[in-house]
Each structure stands twice: as structure tokens, then as C-alpha cells.
Amino acid sequence: MKFIVLVLCLLSGYANAHQFTPTYPKLEVSHILGVYKAEMVLFNAREEIRYYSLNVFDKDWNPIKFATESKLVTIDYQERKYVNIYISKTDVKKAKYICSKSKILESVKDPSIVASRICSKIE
């Protein structure tokens, strides 16, 4: 076949969006001694996405240890989830960014694929 149509879908055609707020979260003392907490809100309006990963980084984008209910958040389409990020007192000064990134299942062949990542900066 001279012209094989090789279609690569890079982005989905319908409106879809990813939000992660606040822009500048504050680390506050949690109910656990020596552990600080940031409250984040994740909103998924990407119909083809059901999972978002969470990560914490320092100013040079090296990963920082943290705890949360699940580092892979399962979230439905048009759902809003409140996520608590717990960081040890020893890492509080180093922690700079809290990020959420869309995770795409291998089975999603559908019109395609943009991985979105939003990073908030710790005040």
C-alpha cells in the first residue's frame, strides 16, 4: 500500500482540562508531631484520564519524600478531590514544588495523548 495512513493522535478533540490548586500552598503543622501538611485540590475535566500522580520536589527538581493517602490518585471525570500532602519537618525547608501529572493508560488509544503536569510552589 503506497500511502498507509499512519495516524497519530496527539491530543483529544474535546475540551478537557486539568487543574491543581492553590498556586502557592502553605505547609502547616499537621496532627502528627514533626510532620507538616499542605492541602491541595485536584480537578479532573479530562474525560480520558482517571489517574494523576503526585510528587514533591526541591528547587532543583530532585524528588522529596512525602506521604499522602495515595500517590496515584484515582479521580473520575469532572470530579474534584482534596488531597493532603504530608512532609517531614526535616524536609520542609527543602520542599519547593508539589506537582500533579496525568497518567495515561496503555489502553487509551483514543484520539490521544497529552500528558499535563501542574506544579504549585510552596510558600
Added chain:
Amino acid sequence: MKKLLFLIPALAVTTAAQANYPINGFIESKCVIQSDTAGMFGNPTVDELSTKSADGGVMPIIRYDIITASKYKAVITTPTNFSASPSLSDSVDWTSTTVAGQMSDAAMSIFNTDKVIYNNGHTTEFDLVKAGSVWFNVTSEAKYGVGKAFPSGSYTALIVAECIAK
């Protein structure tokens, strides 16, 4: 006296009917990433895949909504490999461009003036110094080894669109 007794409850009812119910809202600074237009690879020659319309492709478009100016930077990274493809025996040479196309404020043209490109041209960083909506147009081309045809099958690649708080 009887008239007065009727009048007082009537006035009370009127007051209740005119009570105000405020709608409260709060706009916080945020960045919203939306995939606006599906991208497609055209296959203009046997050894090339391209999203350019001249090559039969469709240019992917990513929309960013910026609520507050100068709070975020946008970082868009174009593909340097296929996330799924038939088995390839030779190397693939990738080239790409990312530009701010449609914009809700003409002043956003500064995004293109001040953009920074690195990672061998595959990553473009825009300082989002203006609030509003902007649509980033991405072109991506993949060229296979000299004189070789891409094997038939479906190809998938990934664009990473990021919003990083400043």
C-alpha cells in the same frame, strides 16, 4: 386597631420576600491546561510523519487559561520517541516547533518574543506574564533512517504540557 394587626404581618411577609441572597465567588490564581485540537500525523513520504497541514497532518493545539498574570510559566515538550509503534530497526530524527497562536489579548504576543527553547529544540518555555487564554500550536516531524520507509501500523507519541508556578 384591627387594620393595624393585619398590616404588621403583611409588611413582615413583604420584607421576607425581598431578602437578598448573595452569590459569593472567589477567583484564585491558577493555570488550566486543556487539549484543544487533536493532532494527527500525515505521511507525506514513506520515511516521514508530520503534523503539518501541508503534509496531510493536523497540528495539535493546547490551550492554557491563565487567571492571574506572572504566576506561572508554561513548558511544552514535544515527542522524541514513540510511546507505541511497530518495531523500528533504525533511528528516528525528531524536529518540532511550539508557538503561541490564537490569544485572547494581543499583548500575549510577548510570549513568542520571550520564549526560551532548549533540550535540542524539543522543550519550549513561555513566561505567562499576561492573563487570559492562549492556544499553543505544536508541529512535530519524525524522519526515519535514510531511504527507509516507516513500517505500517499505528504510531503514538506524547506531548507533555506543564504549568509551573513561579
